[in-house]
Amino acid sequence: MTPARRNLTSFLLLSPTLLVMALCGVVPMGFVAFYAVHDTFGGNSFIFVGATWFRQILASPDFYWALLRSLGFSLLVLSVELPLGIYVALKMPARGVAASALTVLFTIPLLTPAIVVGYLWAAMTLPNAGLLFEALAGLGLKLDMNQPAVVWMVLIAMDAWHWTGLVVLLCYAGLRAIPDDYYRAARIDGASSWAVFRHIQLPKLRTVLMVAVLLRFMDSFIIYTEPYVVARGGPGVATTFLSRELVQTALVEFNLGEGGAMAVVYFGIVLAVSWAFFSLVVSKQARPA
């Protein structure tokens, strides 16, 4: 095919996706960028204000703290869920009824609506009614949801409950696809189980781990519903993450300009992170040839 023909065919194949993404991605982002450089009266007359909102945000400690909390939450979540998920996947039975049953069980939390997860974990921590509260009380510990550190731990446990299954299922499928011959060869060479993991299993898990890291980073970084349901973003603002800060500004205080500018800054961060990820990991593997 000539390059021009190839471009035309590709464009035709891509056009449905481009159309949908224009409507639900590009156009809304355009609106956000517009809000970010305007001030509004009553939501229908706009005045151009340039970079005023950006200066305001970049001088606001609240914004930096929310950003820091979001990044911290993502890092903690990844450092719990990845090792746990890989380990469980390695130890899962290869086949049989147990494997099927575990697969189904591990998938259930993934399909639990965020709001149900939030209510469930909020209810677990209630004095006199919550299983977690009472179990800890039985051990002589008091689950004090007024302690920021305690709320953070509950949120991490909640997120691990909700999403570690994704890592397990991805890794499990990746491991299943490794031919038995590899293990036989390793056994002949007298490889330790760490060596088998390091040199056979881990490299084969590269693709699925990439998917897992990317999805878990993105979704934990923008977490919104669960922390709010569990602890109203508190105590204080201890678990008020970036998404909440944004919605609070744009919808509750109805400050579209500041909310929009925040969103643009957020978009810049997202762009930087996905660019780093893309150039470090994705482009190294066999990209479209």
Place this chain on the structure above:
Amino acid sequence: MTRRPLGRFSLAPALYALFIAVPLYWLVVMSLKTNAEISSRFAPFPQSPTFENFQVIFDDPAWYLGYVNALTYVLMNVAISVTVAVPAAFAFARYRFTGSGVLFFGLLTFRMMAPAILLVPFVQIFSDLGLIDTHIAVAVAHCFFNVPIAVWILEGFIAGIPREIDASARLDGYSLLGYFRRILLPLIAPGIAVTAFFCFMFSWVEVLLANGLTVVAAKPINGIMSRAGSVNIADIPLLAAAGVLGLIPGLVLVVFMRRHLARGFSMGRVV
């Protein structure tokens, strides 16, 4: 030393299964308690199990239509996402065209956008289009995170299919459309299953947009729950019952698709 591919049965999966199962057990237990019981004293199992919480939901269209609404826009979203993503994924997997790298990266970037950012413009756009409180509005809005992931997953599966198959199909006189229908789609069936699963999952669990773009007619169960929860925080058993029912569509999906999922989750190109 005999070593099976995935190691012997060990304690780790069992302990993790327990960690998953206990909160689920608690959700079911709470749904079977009465309000009076849950607020009086702690008991690890219901003293006098009751289905009255479920009865409330089944008797009230405002409740049970929430499941119908959620399922409607989720299935619409899955259909749209998979349909538009297959040809796009094919283009990315097979052709190197002008701007392919940038476009692929651009798509991934949208997957990283927060629903919170896009809520305000979505409300404005769908109001202008007269689509607020419709299923299609939520289904389209959810595309911004599902279409990129669908393209990404499917691209992996299509790239895993040898090009010789394309060439021989062309020699056999298949058009591009015929090739898609007769050859490509059957070959990437596990990929389509896992893509549909991902889209279903992300659309089904999302609350902010689904709630923000609907009022009554298309209000999903998530939105109804958040309203009920903010009106009366004490009504845990009812919310738990609503939560238990909210697990069922996902459970049905998993049980039906578990074979495909086990293969599909390897994302097509593991070797």
